[in-house]
Amino acid sequence: MNENLNAVNESTVAGLGRLTRFFGFNDVMGRLYGTLLMNPEPMSLDDLAETLQISKGSVSMNMRSIERWGMAREVWMKGERKKYYTAESDLWTVIRTVLSGREMREVSTALEVLGQSVEKLRLDEAELTEEEKKLAAYYLERVGDLQSFFEFAQMLLSSFLAAEEGPDFGGVTNLNLDKDFDLDSEWENGTG
Amino acid sequence: MNENLNAVNESTVAGLGRLTRFFGFNDVMGRLYGTLLMNPEPMSLDDLAETLQISKGSVSMNMRSIERWGMAREVWMKGERKKYYTAESDLWTVIRTVLSGREMREVSTALEVLGQSVEKLRLDEAELTEEEKKLAAYYLERVGDLQSFFEFAQMLLSSFLAAEEGPDFGGVTNLNLDKDFDLDSEWENGTG
DNA sequence: CATTACTTTCAAAATATTTTGAACGTTGAG
């Protein structure tokens, strides 16, 4: 095969591997995804293992994750017994799945924990010594900052995800970065 | 110490550890940061090692990263020979430093690589067989999608970072993402 | 229902990351 074609393919696959690793996934996920993405035809597990020179076990496990994250889907090849996969080429879909399934959960969990902390402190205020009350007030301030921060992140994610758009980025670009946007006043964050 | 105060402290520290790990850093970084954040007074390396029950070496190394990422700064305690640290309590500053120093670089690198790929393919088009030209066209399409995607990410990051603001989140909010928010829609999703 | 062609699983091995602590620097005080 032409060496430039090959170079493009390889650097793309490697780059996607780097990206998935950066996002906290295994980089094999990215390389599998990239391999599928750069292949016009669907590929079987064996094809993938062969191409990337990794074991079938690893391909199998990572392909499961890939499917879970909506990065590829099975494809039926008539007359074939093997499973074939094809990449979800709409990156917008991919990123939305990841953001909603993972980052969103992370943020929600953080907010829950913080909420519980605040509640505990408030409920117990009566039992504290003067000294402890001071510390409790300090904690509430810090925890409040964190809450604001996470609520902000949650809002950003939600609005990002709320753009229902389909397969092209045109849909996303009604993202208007210059207009005023009126968020709640809750967004102060005392310097501390 | 009152057990609720303690619980709040610990869950916050643990939560921040989880967060830094999620962001691809060592979780000790988050725990150190959290410990500093939840302590009204600056703390020395020994204090931190003692509080988190980890070695001085680890504290030293991780505090270096923490400083690099603008998550804490040194504080001079008069009459003291030790280094004291205090957390940067403005989370906005922290996230900006991380986004601009790390994610931004990641995206730029990706775009560079993609740009080179495209150029190579275009320059060499003449030398390709018909078969290869077809594949090249396919590659260009895929790579083009990736470019759009990363350019979009870059734009989002830039506009996020362009909000020069100080300690409140008001400055960010001229980011208008879209029409309807639906904070109640369901975020729950298959686990990883 | 037996065979065959695949996929999945999982424990052991390989690899990568993190932690430790003791040795080595550095700085300020005397």
Add this chain to the structure above:
DNA sequence: CTCAACGTTCAAAATATTTTGAAAGTAATG
């Protein structure tokens, strides 16, 4: 200059993650 009190470094040890491959599972086919 020497000592004492720190901070930093880094190689070895401890942990955690990833990979492998062989065995077990599954489903289509005859």
